[in-house]
C-alpha cells in the first residue's frame with residue numbers, strides 16, 4: 001500500500017533499531033546468534049544493565065546453562081555487566097558506569113586491547129586497573145561475546161557506542177574469536193526491517209513519494225515527520241501490544257490495533273485487528289535476525305488480520 | 318487456451334533440435350503436440366526467423382536468505398544508483414549488486430530466465446530464504462541446503478555413525494527445509510573458524526571433531542548417491558581465493574573417488590602461484606581434470622569488472638578477504654551451531670593484475686571445458702558480478718573478436734599471463750542453450766524444464782538473432798512462464814508466482830528421535846518448529862511445490 005499511495009514506512013522502534021543499522025551501513029560488524037552464545041561463549045560482556053528486564057529469558061536461556069556440545073564437563077563462563085549498578089541483577093559482577101560514558105569505556109578498551117598507551121587514571125569512573133583486567137580477560141577468551149540492546153543506548157548519537165563496541169569486537173578477532181550480539185526484536189521491529197529490506201532493497205524509513213524507493217534515516221523518522229507536520233496522515237499499526245499507542249499529534253491518525261487498546265485521544269479511525277500467532281499464521285524474526293519463527297493460528301477471531309485490512313483499504317482506494 | 322509460436326528456429330538440445338524450424342503449441346501451461354488443422358490457436362505469435370529456446374535456468378545465484386539481506390542492508394548507496402520506478406504492474410524497488418527480491422524476479426524474467434536456484438540455504442535460516450524467494454516474482458525457485466559445518470553432522474561423524482544414519486539426516490534436512498540439493502561450503506572450515514582456526518586444508522583435521530574436509534565431502538557425496546538425489550553434492554571447496562588452491566581443487570576432484578560432484582564458482586578455486594606476483598592461472602589443469610572425470614561438473618563464477626558484493630557462507634575466507642572490502646565495511650557472522658556467513662563488498666578493477674587475471678581465468682575455463690553439459694554459466698551472483706551482466710558474459714563467450722578487444726584493455730601483465738588471447742573457440746547458440754537450459758535442468762533432475770518437448774512446462778524465451786549477442790540476450794522479444802506471456806521486448810507485461818522445486822528422498826523418520834535432544838538442548842528452536850510445509854511455502858508466495866523424482870521412490 002505504501003508503494004501505491006507514496007507513503008513512508010517506519011517502525012515504532014526505529015529510533016533504537018537505527019543505532020544498529022547506521023553502524024552496519026558505515027562499518028559492518030562481527031555478530032553471532034543465540035545457540036552459539038549458549039554453547040560456546042566463555043566470556044560474555046552485557047552492555048547496559050536493563051537487559052534482563054527487557055529480555056526476561058535472556059539469562060535463563062543463554063547465559064545460565066553451562067552444558068555444551070564442545071566441552072566434556074560444565075563449561076566456564078565469565079559474565080560481566082557494564083552499566084549503571086542499580087538495575088543489574090543482585091549477584092552479578094558489575095562494572096558500574098553511567099550509560100552516557102559507555103563510548104569512552106569502549107574507546108579505552110580498544111586502546112588497551114591493541115596495547116596502546118593510555119594517559120588516563122580512570123575512565124568513566126572505572127580504575128585503569130579494572131579496565132586493564134577486563135581487556136586482558138577479553139583477549140584470553142576463546143569465544144567472547146558482547147551483547148547490547150540498542151534501546152538502552154537512548155542518547156544523542158547512541159550509534160557511536162554501538163560502533164565502538166563493534167570496533168572492539170573486530171580488533172579482538174585479529175587473535176581470538178569474539179562476536180557481538182545485538183538484542184532487539186520486540187514488536188516485530190527486526191521482522192519489519194527484514195521484509196522492507198528484501199522487498200525494496202532499503203531498510204525502514206524508506207518512502208515511495210516520488211515513485212521510487214528513497215531511504216532517509218533522518219528525515220523519514222516518524223517523530224520528525226509528525227513534529228514538522230510533513231505527513232498528511234499517520235497510519236499506526238500495533239497488532240501485538242495494546243499499550244503501544246500512537247504518538248500524540250495533530251496529524252489525522254488511523255489505527256490498526258488490538259481491540260484492547262485504550263486511547264486518551266481517540267484516533268480519527270480505529271480498526272481493531274486480530275493478533276498474529278493467535279488468530280492467524282505469520283512469521284516473526286527473533287532478535288538475532290536469523291531465526292524466523294513460525295506463528296500459528298490457535299483460535300478463531302471475527303477480526304481481520306492487518307494484511308486483510310490493508311488489502312481491503314488498498315482495493316477501495 | 319491454445320497458443321502457437323509460429324515458424325521459430327528451435328534450439329532444444331535435450332530433444333536434438335539445433336536451429337530446426339517448427340511451430341510450438343502451448344495449452345494449459347504446457348507444450349503440446351500439433352493439434353492439427355482443425356484447432357484454431359487463440360493466440361498466434363509469428364516468430365519466424367527468431368531464436369526459440371526454453372526459459373533459462375540459473376543453477377547458482379544468491380537471490381534470497383540471510384546473507385543476501387545483510388548485503389542489502391550494507392549497501393544503500395549501491396541501491397540509490399539503481400532505482401526501479403513503480404509501474405502499473407511492478408512495484409518500486411532497487412536493483413544492482415544485491416537487488417531486492419522484486420527487482421530480482423523482474424530482471425531475471427526480462428532476460429528470459431524462468432528458474433533460479435539459491436545455492437546456500439542454511440537449514441536454520443531456511444524459513445527466511447523461502448520467504449524471500451516467495452517474494453521473487455515470476456521465476457521458479459529452488460534451494461540447496463547447507464551441511465558439512467553443522468555441529469550435528471560433525472558430531473555424528475565423530476561418533477562414527479554409520480552411513481545409513483547420515484543418509485537419513487541428509488534426507489530429513491532436504492525434506493524439512495524444502496530443498497532440491499545439498500551444498501557444502503568450505504567443509505569443516507566454517508566450523509573450525511568458530512574454534513579460531515584461520516584455514517583448513519583438505520587433509521587437515523578440524524579442531525574438536527578431528528575430521529578432515531576430505532572425509533566430510535566423501536560422506537555427503539555418498540549420501541547423495543545412496544539417496545538417489547539427482548543433483549550431485551554441490552561443493553564450494555577449501556581455500557577459496559588463495560593462490561595455489563588449484564592443487565587443492567585437483568585433489569578434491571580425485572578425492573571424491575568417482576562419486577558425482579559439482580564444483581561451484583570454480584574460477585575462485587583455480588589459482589596457481591607462478592610468476593613474479595605469485596598468482597597465476599590454473600585454468601588449463603582444471604579444465605583438463607573436468608574433461609577427464611565425467612563425474613565432475615562445474616559452474617564458473619565468472620568475475621566482471623565493477624562494483625559488487627560478495628556474500629558467502631564461508632566466513633573463514635570472508636574474514637580473510639575483509640582487507641579487500643570496497644567500500645571498507647563488511648559483516649562476518651557465526652550462526653546457530655549450523656553455519657556462518659560473510660559479506661564483503663568488492664570492486665573488481667580491470668587495471669588490477671589479480672582481478673584482470675581472475676577475469677581471464679574464468680573465460681579460459683569456459684572455453685577449455687569440452688562438454689557444455691558439465692559447465693554452467695554463472696557469475697556466482699553477486700560474488701563475481703550481478704546476474705544482470707549475463708548478456709555481456711554470453712557475448713564474451715560467443716564472440717572472439719569482442720573478447721580480444723576486451724582483453725586488450727586489461728592490465729597488460731595479466732593479459733600476458735593468460736592464454737586467453739590464443740583461444741579461438743566461440744560458443745554456438747546450441748551450446749549456449751545447453752549451458753543455460755538443458756544442462757542445468759539435467760543436473761538438477763528437472764524433468765519438465767529446460768527443454769521444449771511435448772509435456773514440458775511452457776517456459777519459453779524468443780530472441781531476435783542479433784549479431785551483437787549482448788543485445789540479443791539482454792532483450793528477448795517474448796518470455797513465457799508456464800504458458801503466460803510475462804515479458805515482451807524486455808519489459809514485464811505480467812507478474813506471476815513461481816513454483817518451488819524440491820526432492821523428497823526416502824528416509825527413516827526415526828532420525829528425528831536422534832536429532833530431537835540436540836535441538837532441545839543446544840539449538841534455540843525445537844525440532845517440531847523446524848520443518849516448513851507446503852502450506853507455509855505457498856503462504857510465502859510460492860505457487861506450488863514441485864517434487865522431482867529421485868532415483869529411488871519415496872517410502873511413505
Ligand SMILES: [Zn+2]
Pocket residue numbers: 377379436581582697700
Ligand atoms: Zn555462490
